[in-house]
Amino acid sequence: MPRGRLRPVDLAREHGLSTQAVRNYEDAGILPAAARTEHGYRTYTGRHASALRAFLALVPGHGHATATSIMRAANEGATEEALRLIDESHAQLLEDRRTLQAVEQALRSLVPPRAPEPAGGATFIGPLARKLGIRPATLRKWEQAGLVEPRRDPATGYRVYSAADVRDAQLAHQLRRGGYLLEQIAPLIRQVRTAGGLAPLESALRDWQARLSARGRAMLRGAAALDAYLDAYLDRAD
Structure with missing residues (x-):
C-alpha cells in the first residue's frame, strides 16, 4: 500500500x-x-x-x-x-444551566407548609390559592397538567390538598414565575414525588450540575x- x-x-x-x-x-x-x-x-x-x-x-x-x-x-x-x-x-447547554439555576432557586424558596385548615396538614383550593396569590382556576389547570394531585373529600367532593400537594404547588408556582411551561415543570414535580420530598433531590441536583460540567x-x-x-x-x- x-x-x-x-x-x-x-x-x-x-x-x-x-x-x-x-x-x-x-x-x-x-x-x-x-x-x-x-x-x-x-x-x-x-x-x-x-x-x-x-x-x-x-x-x-x-x-x-x-x-x-x-x-x-x-x-x-x-x-x-x-x-x-x-x-x-x-x-442548549446554557439553557440547561439556567433551568438548573431556576430549579435550585425554587427549591431554596420553598418553606415547609404550615398545618392549615382543616386540621391534619391539609387545605382546600381557596386557602391554597390565596396563599400562593393565584386563582383557584390556576390550581385546577395545574391539576390537569399533573403538577398537583389533590384527593377528593368523600362527603363533599371538594379538593383536599395535602402537605405534599402544597409543596408541589409552591414549587410549580416558583417555576411558573421563572417563565417555565407546565410541560417543563411536570417532570420535576414527578421527581420530587418519587424522591419522597425535597431533601433527596439535593443529590440529584449535584449530579445534574456534574453532568452539565462534564458536557x-x-x-x-x-x-x-x-x-x-x-x-x-x-x-x-x-
Missing part, C-alpha cells in the same frame, strides 16, 4: 472500533469519501484519521446525531453550518479536535 495510506482496520484499531463502524461512518458522511484500490478496497489517509478523532471527540458533548451533522457539514465545506450547529449545542468540558475537547481537523485539512487536498 502506498506510503501514508491507511486501511479501515488501521483507523478502527486506534479507537477500538470495528472496521464496519469505520465504513458506516464514511457512508454517513462523518468521514470524507475514501479512495479505492484497483480491487475496490477502501484506502484512507491522515485526513480520515483526523476526521474520525474529531467526530468521536464531538459525540460526548453534542450527541451522536449533532456530531454527525457537524462533521458532514465540515466535510462538505460548509464550515459556517458546522459552527452554527456547535453554537446551538452551546445555547461543557466535552464540548471543549470536541471543539479542539474539530479545529485541528479544519486547520489541517480544510480546503486542502491530501
Whole structure:
C-alpha cells in the first residue's frame, strides 16, 4: 500500500472500533469519501484519521446525531453550518444551566407548609390559592397538567390538598414565575414525588450540575479536535 495510506482496520484499531463502524461512518458522511484500490478496497489517509478523532471527540458533548451533522457539514465545506450547529449545542447547554439555576432557586424558596385548615396538614383550593396569590382556576389547570394531585373529600367532593400537594404547588408556582411551561415543570414535580420530598433531590441536583460540567468540558475537547481537523485539512487536498 502506498506510503501514508491507511486501511479501515488501521483507523478502527486506534479507537477500538470495528472496521464496519469505520465504513458506516464514511457512508454517513462523518468521514470524507475514501479512495479505492484497483480491487475496490477502501484506502484512507491522515485526513480520515483526523476526521474520525474529531467526530468521536464531538459525540460526548453534542450527541451522536449533532456530531454527525457537524462533521458532514465540515466535510462538505460548509464550515459556517458546522459552527452554527456547535453554537446551538452551546445555547442548549446554557439553557440547561439556567433551568438548573431556576430549579435550585425554587427549591431554596420553598418553606415547609404550615398545618392549615382543616386540621391534619391539609387545605382546600381557596386557602391554597390565596396563599400562593393565584386563582383557584390556576390550581385546577395545574391539576390537569399533573403538577398537583389533590384527593377528593368523600362527603363533599371538594379538593383536599395535602402537605405534599402544597409543596408541589409552591414549587410549580416558583417555576411558573421563572417563565417555565407546565410541560417543563411536570417532570420535576414527578421527581420530587418519587424522591419522597425535597431533601433527596439535593443529590440529584449535584449530579445534574456534574453532568452539565462534564458536557461543557466535552464540548471543549470536541471543539479542539474539530479545529485541528479544519486547520489541517480544510480546503486542502491530501
